[in-house]
Amino acid sequence: MKQGFTISRRACLAAAALGCCAPGAWAQGASGAKPIRMVVPLAAGSTVDAMARAVAPGFGRASGHAVVVENLPGAGGITGTAQVVKAPRDGLTLGMISSNHVINPGIYKSIPFDSLQDITPIAVLATVPLVLAVHPALPVKSVAELLAYAKAHPGALNYGSAGNGSTLHLAGELLVSETGIDIKHVPYRGTGPLVTDLIGGQVQLGFVSISQVAPQIKAGTLRALAVSTAQRSAALPEVPTLAEAGVPKYAFDAWVALVAPAGLPKPLVDGYAAAIAKAMASPEAQAAVAGQGLMPMALGPDAAPAFFQSELAKHQKLVKQSGATLD
Structure with missing residues (x-):
């Protein structure tokens, strides 16, 4: 190319x-x-x-x-x-x-x-790779555990986005489409408020650009489960892709x-x-x-x-x- x-x-x-x-x-x-x-x-x-x-x-x-x-x-x-x-x-x-x-x-x-x-x-x-991040209070440490938890508790989890129709919203919709889990969408007016509430635990998970949450992931105030792209990100090389983590057809950026x-x-x-x-x-x-x-x-x-x-x-x-x- x-x-x-x-x-x-x-x-x-x-x-x-x-x-x-x-x-x-x-x-x-x-x-x-x-x-x-x-x-x-x-x-x-x-x-x-x-x-x-x-x-x-x-x-x-x-x-x-x-x-x-x-x-x-x-x-x-x-x-x-x-x-x-x-x-x-x-x-x-x-x-x-x-x-x-x-x-x-x-x-x-x-x-x-x-x-x-x-x-x-x-x-x-x-x-722009996105990272699927969860609040550390959520008892999951992998995508497989997240999917199992969501299926055991349908409708109990909220995922935030930067607004209806935003890239972050559609990344979540693709996860729902590929896995069949029942999670509720909470739209915010921009990424800043989303990240604030994700750190605070008002929403349990969300897709966010890596640059916006890398410090929180490093500090442990958020947990990274996977990245959205087909290849791993150099910014988070230890974090698997969603395809590697058990959602084989998932690729979004x-x-x-x-x-x-x-x-x-x-x-x-x-x-x-x-x-x-x-x-x-x-x-x-x-x-x-x-x-x-x-x-x-x-x-x-x-x-x-x-x-x-x-x-x-x-x-x-x-x-x-x-x-x-x-x-």
Whole structure:
């Protein structure tokens, strides 16, 4: 899949025809030296925001443009993404989005764009492993013990999430779907209140991004049973995956991707894919990946569209199962 992060010979020939193959000049040939606006449709301080700010300097060096990160939060990412899809196809407006992009069509009755047709995927940069954490008062030390306890006490356990239709909610729904356990969903307004109540024991379990609970897991105020991804996380190497722990078909993660408006010229798409690959190798990006507990991916513009389509289908199925709605 790494071939998606390189400029193909065909794309380079196309770029050469536009006078764009000199370092950094493939973007300048279309838009001069104007800055690139990188829209983050989520709040400052989020995982997606941290990734955008970490890659912006390296992406700017590789593309020959200054990069300005702009947070436009609202409606689970819809507000900011709408600005991206409506932008001119000149390569000067990009979006750093999350898996909310493929969740929102199922929980909002109306969205002002098509999640597949109105974007040009450039690269899927990283996945965000989630950890299934439980309050230590719950008498379980493994996924097998959790499932046995839940089946012996149907409806007695509460799992928290960051809100109806959130990634954390759907991770829990997939666990219910794969195991048949009866646990109750408690939606919170954000991850902060969820973590607070999980530590306090108001909810017994929940899926949370590793970076948000790693200190509590280390201190023993929360217990990690498994990670959601198909591979173990380098941030918690001793914690098994859910598949290893007895739920063989389970694999779920959030992700971060760079996109542009639909119809962006192919030389720009391939050039940006190469630039973001260089940026991901920078010390800033490597530190952000490690600090946020992320797992790097290498899906470029050739593979990313199929990934988006598959993720949309998977998440819409989970949204329907959950019954989540926000309007």
